[in-house]
Amino acid sequence: MLRLMSPQPDRATPSEIERSRQAAAVNHLLGEIGLATGEQTQWWNLVGHEQLGGRTATQAWLAGDSESVRVLVESWYASTRAAGQKVLEDKEQLADLRRKLADLDRRYSSSTKVHRTA
16 A cells, blocks of 8 residues: 655655755855855855845745855855966965965964964
8 A cells, every 4th residue: 555644844855955955065165265164154144145135145045045045155156266266377476475374474373373384
């Protein structure tokens, strides 16, 4: 006998699983852009975006506009990569950034054990 069963309240439906997967992918890109976990949380919940009609990413996502959130982050990611690539191709600018980073390391080395390398 075949019978249809409604989803269990504690079990995610395929669409919920897919939405969670997509949110995780967006978070991955935010991390690749350079946002720490706490900054990602702030971005999702506290930052309104013109591209999302002034809403936060969370507001847009919960309203079913996950595609716009994804497009926003993918665009940001592409811009970040392009800027990074441009710097890598400009040896003079890259050397200048390395000097500035070394300068910051020297300035703050006595107050912290964290050192950056370029």
